[in-house]
Amino acid sequence: MSERPLIAVPVFPGSNDDRDACRALELLGATAVRVWHTETELPRGTAGVVLPGGFSYGDYLRCGAIARFSPLMNAVASFAGEGGLVLGICNGFQILTEAGLLPGVLRPNASLSFVCRDVALVVARTDTPFTSRCSAERSLTIPVKHGEGCWFADDELLAELEGNGQLVLRYASGTNPNGAVADVAGVINEDGNVFGLMPHPEHAVDAELGSTDGGLILGSLVDSARLSAAALV
């Protein structure tokens, strides 16, 4: 069980949190490799994928709308389709919604301002591969930094997701930084193997920089990736 699971971090033109994501994942016990977006396959033995933050393709058209056509995204979609663990952070979350792997869409912040600060997050479920180290009683402190993080779903979709327990992460009441519907900060797919969130757990893994709560999310992923890698052997 001490094996370091292999986690692939796709890099698109304009990604800028890929190195931080790798550093955080390594710190938490994974082997993290950056993979250029023109690759058509994930590295052999990949046990998890983390789509990093940034501004892929300059956010042209809509955030994440172009990156989803990268050759590597086909491989990520197949991996997810087979039950593989995929986490999207910020721009990675935007890419996953545009690719149809996660529900909803991320729109410009209601304030139209870029927000960059710590937020308090409430974890609704701790039985997912991405939140197993979290506790429902304790909120997380993790920074956000985005201009388009206003998650939106219409009433019908929202009710469906709520009923399915897919709204895993929310901004603490009264602290919603972007106008997201129902204070949603992170959403999981119905199968429970694809998760996206606007806050940046990779920026909250070192006590020197404030909170280490991001390690609870990324650490959960590393634990789950280790288990799924072991199951494949």
Add this chain to the structure above:
Amino acid sequence: MRATVLVRPKHGILDPQGQAVSSSLRQLGFDVADARVGRVIDVELTAGDEASARAELERMCEQLLANPLIESYEIELHA
């Protein structure tokens, strides 16, 4: 064949950009009740006939040019 695709935030969807524009117009003294901001995409197609061009453009809108969750689109074909 040339076409223009107009993409707009759907009716009822909050449009903060439109709100900022309308409040700026009011500051300039214009009597504006509301403004909405969308996107214009000019496309040049190789398709010759109108029907197939329109069908092609519909697919472009569904797959890339608009996000159907929040945006509506309108296609204008130019001879």
